[in-house]
Amino acid sequence: MRSAVELATGIVRSWTKLYTAGLRRPVRDARREEIASDLWEHAEAGARDGIATRSVAGQILARCLLGIVDDVSWRASTTVRTKQERGGVDMKQRIKSDWWLPAPLIIVAFGVVGVAAHATAGGFESWWSDTSIWNPSPLVRAGSVVLVATMFIGLPSLAVAARRSHPGWTLVLLLPAILVCVSPLLWGEASWWQLISIVGIVALVGAGMNLAQHSVQEDLGVRIAPSE
Amino acid sequence: MRRREGALIPLEAAVLAAGLDLRSAGQPEFHGFSLAKAIRDGDRARGLTAHGTLYKALDRMERAGLLESRWEDPDVAAEGGRPRRRLYRVTSTGERALEDAQIATAGASLVPGGPA
Numbered sequence: 001m002r003s004a005v006e007l008a009t010g011i012v013r014s015w016t017k018l019y020t021a022g023l024r025r026p027v028r029d030a031r032r033e034e035i036a037s038d039l040w041e042h043a044e045a046g047a048r049d050g051i052a053t054r055s056v057a058g059q060i061l062a063r064c065l066l067g068i069v070d071d072v073s074w075r076a077s078t079t080v081r082t083k084q085e086r087g088g089v090d091m092k093q094r095i096k097s098d099w100w101l102p103a104p105l106i107i108v109a110f111g112v113v114g115v116a117a118h119a120t121a122g123g124f125e126s127w128w129s130d131t132s133i134w135n136p137s138p139l140v141r142a143g144s145v146v147l148v149a150t151m152f153i154g155l156p157s158l159a160v161a162a163r164r165s166h167p168g169w170t171l172v173l174l175l176p177a178i179l180v181c182v183s184p185l186l187w188g189e190a191s192w193w194q195l196i197s198i199v200g201i202v203a204l205v206g207a208g209m210n211l212a213q214h215s216v217q218e219d220l221g222v223r224i225a226p227s228e
Numbered sequence: 229m230r231r232r233e234g235a236l237i238p239l240e241a242a243v244l245a246a247g248l249d250l251r252s253a254g255q256p257e258f259h260g261f262s263l264a265k266a267i268r269d270g271d272r273a274r275g276l277t278a279h280g281t282l283y284k285a286l287d288r289m290e291r292a293g294l295l296e297s298r299w300e301d302p303d304v305a306a307e308g309g310r311p312r313r314r315l316y317r318v319t320s321t322g323e324r325a326l327e328d329a330q331i332a333t334a335g336a337s338l339v340p341g342g343p344a
Contacts, residue, residue: 012279016279030314031283033311033312033314034260034283034314035279035283036311037259037260037261037310037311037312037313037314038259038260038261038264038279040310040311041259041260041261041262041310041313042261042276044310045261045265059275059276062275062278063264063275063276063277063278063279064278064279064280065278066278066280066281067278067279067280067281067282067283067284068280069280070278070280070281070284071279071280071284072280073284074280074283074284074287
């Protein structure tokens with residue numbers, strides 16, 4: 001029957017690990033240690049008072065379940081407080097450095113539409129004009145879906161994800177999508193296709209500035225992504 | 229629960245009252261579980277306070293200066309064969325806040341329609 005209490009304390013410890021994951025080490029360890037102490041005291045008090053182990057296990061689980069909402073709200077407020085202490089929630093600064101992010105996100109959205117078009121219909125052409133009929137073999141269709149998904153969804157998504165830790169890669173990963181986006185400029189036709197060129201140029205300039213900012217911060221010894 | 233600036237919510241008042249009861253009983257410092265038991269035994273709650281609710285309140289109260297805490301000496305905990313405890317103590321600010329809350333409650337109970 002001892003195992004019922006051990007199972008309950010194991011569940012509570014796992015939950016505590018989960019909701020404290022990613023917090024600063026002192027805060028995280030303090031909460032985990034405090035809960036571990038509480039669980040030990042509870043189990044010992046139960047044994048000392050002769051309470052059935054199942055009952056103690058039930059009490060422990062009930063205390064955990066009834067406190068989940070408070071655990072989550074404590075986690076949220078601790079995260080916000082930590083960021084404020086670091087001066088990390090400065091919207092003006094954020095907008096100043098990340099103003100270009102909608103551009104790669106538009107490229108990704110364009111990729112989602114493109115993949116759907118390549119998978120179900122006649123590629124980019126069929127959705128907006130009937131000037132060409134595309135009737136590829138299943139293999140070619142699959143290849144085109146993979147190509148469009150990689151170029152317009154996979155690489156730009158990776159680029160956005162890597163923009164802080166590896167800004168050089170941001171530029172490299174965005175480049176194929178940017179080049180294809182800029183290509184409508186060569187057609188010399190002013191149509192809505194030109195908008196995608198503008199998106200490509202914005203993404204290019206933004207990624208370049210991101211790389212430049214990173215270089216300056218590296219020179220100044222500024223850490224972009226604090227480890228804690 | 230939304231509350232007035234500086235006012236205590238019922239759980240905070242219960243924590244302070246239980247902490248002062250423990251002090252009167254010769255235990256000036258208390259850990260989380262002993263506090264949860266004291267709150268229950270003092271009939272201020274029906275069961276043991278939930279982990280999340282209790283430790284969130286203790287965290288908030290410590291930042292507000294109502295409580296102060298220290299970690300127990302690891303050697304003492306090792307001798308007892310248990311995890312070390314975080315020991316809390318009610319501060320003078322906490323005592324005053326509880327007195328104010330009790331006065332406010334007593335005053336409200338005199339108002340028709342106020343708490344009994």
